[in-house]
Amino acid sequence: MVSIKKIAGDVGVSTATVSNALTGKGRVSREMVDRIRTRAEELGYRPSNAARALKTGQTGIIGLVMPDLTNPLFPKIAQMLSIAADKTQLGVLIADSRGRADEQSEALKRLLDRGVDGLIVVPQKGTTPDAVPVPIAVINTSSDPRNAVSADHIGGGALVARHIRDIGHRRVVLLGGDKVSEVQRDRIEGMTRAFGADVTAEIFWGTRGVSYAISAIRGGATAILTTSDLIALQVRSELLRTDLPVPGRVSLTGFDDMSFAPIMHPALTTVAQNVEEIATRAIDILSAKIRGQTHPHDGQTVPMRLVVRQSTSIPTEPAKRRYPT
Amino acid sequence: MVSIKKIAGDVGVSTATVSNALTGKGRVSREMVDRIRTRAEELGYRPSNAARALKTGQTGIIGLVMPDLTNPLFPKIAQMLSIAADKTQLGVLIADSRGRADEQSEALKRLLDRGVDGLIVVPQKGTTPDAVPVPIAVINTSSDPRNAVSADHIGGGALVARHIRDIGHRRVVLLGGDKVSEVQRDRIEGMTRAFGADVTAEIFWGTRGVSYAISAIRGGATAILTTSDLIALQVRSELLRTDLPVPGRVSLTGFDDMSFAPIMHPALTTVAQNVEEIATRAIDILSAKIRGQTHPHDGQTVPMRLVVRQSTSIPTEPAKRRYPT
């Protein structure tokens, strides 16, 4: 391992001068900087993060805590985060909270012990991360008061809802996965708000919601709006089993534009998050906090994007005709 | 931040004694150890990783390089790896290689600069990771000579193949995603080997393979065995479009038991990896290498598990009857 000392010896200056030349902090002459830089290059010098961290108290590493790395959306966050992070020379240390609130706390502790400079937390649904002694950026949804950045789930809900209303549906079913999740509640909230009085919407939650939704369709509803592509796929399977054609008889929508959404049959109409933007902002906001500054985007949401595919169409048997109000 | 010095002062001993007491290395009396331990506890002492790393040259952090965090299988690896890692007090630093070979090298460099003690690499398909100055554990497939641990993809291929043969299929299609991938080649290899002369199998690769596969079905084949659930889902959509019932007319199988496999209609017969076991072994093997030892399981594969669901059944129109050989 070649250290600053070796370079100093070679060039014939003190280690402090080398440090200054390399980091560009103190006062060093142009030519001296060049000599040191080239020598460092020749030797293939790599600064020791450990030494720097010890002296400065900053490790250049941030921690990422996610509720469950298994959720098909999180990989993308992790990926984008890791890409955004190494643009700013940060390392990303991961921790999985295994879907449990207590593990989330444990994960936070482990990361703090490693000396991370800050944390990015996608909270366990229905929980609030513990207070921590380092800056933290929460990715959740706008209704979370601690939210630093997230997709505009309410707006996303409104997007699909308006699409469904505009193509003529008047009686629909909203299907959520877990009522504890703020994200899913916000999506549903966005839908109902956008519908207003124009559209009649029944809301169901959880696994058993799927069969209720099917009953509602039999009762005359013409569309099922879910809060997740995974739920949409499940509904699709059930509709296949009960011989209700999509989108012929039932229009179906998901959320998050997961990997399988475009290759389902019919391809699923869904709402996509701009994960890249969210990840970039999360890093920016956290970096700003670490530097003791505040970021202009802190607390703001990123718009979602409606992806219309083949699973939605105009209702062939609008509810009103069969069951006039 | 409470350091070893503070404890030493409080208890009235030297820092070295505290260090010895806490790590249990030097010679310290029982009671002194107790006094130091309790005082450390009271103060909420947390050792500084930076200082330790500087002195010992070990950071206790390993790097994880994955080809593309977006692939639905990798999250699970990451999760299990992170869980397995913190059992052994290791941190996991992630890096994404964005599906490109040159980025894979960059990712390796970045992690090395951070001073990781070792690396776990899931190689970009068709590539071999650069030589690195730290221990490395490659997760790929048995036909990769540098493979440290992986699922038995060949055996997995054999599992589905035998299942398909045993329920009576005699003419089938094998559908791979990317021929460059050793993993996928091994899966196909396992299938053909297991079929031997009993079953006639046509092999197709890539995106255009899907339509070839459909043609082959029209030509009398009764099953499509894919190398990925994602491909299977795509095929399923195409079969829906062309009105070929599953499993009535076509039996369909995937690979990896992804999140959507059980909720498709019909639920997909697939082959699951024991990701937990793989992750645990990867960590164990790497830890052993870091300690300069060799691990008994190094280079061995982990068996796969056949998950029979509703997408496979006995052929209703065996190829031989319609097209006798």
Add this chain to the structure above:
DNA sequence: GCAGATTGGTTGATCGATCAATCAGTGGGG
């Protein structure tokens, strides 16, 4: 021509933990 500012650079301490070398006691063996 001289105080004061500016430039280029050095010294030495420091961050927190580890470890080899050393030292003060205390028994035991001969």
Add this chain to the structure above:
DNA sequence: CCCCACTGATTGATCGATCAACCAATCTGC
């Protein structure tokens, strides 16, 4: 009674980079 072995604990150096303080030389302004 003296030397040796052993236990328990201390000293001091060290890892590599950073930073405040200091110093020497040159430049500026009046």
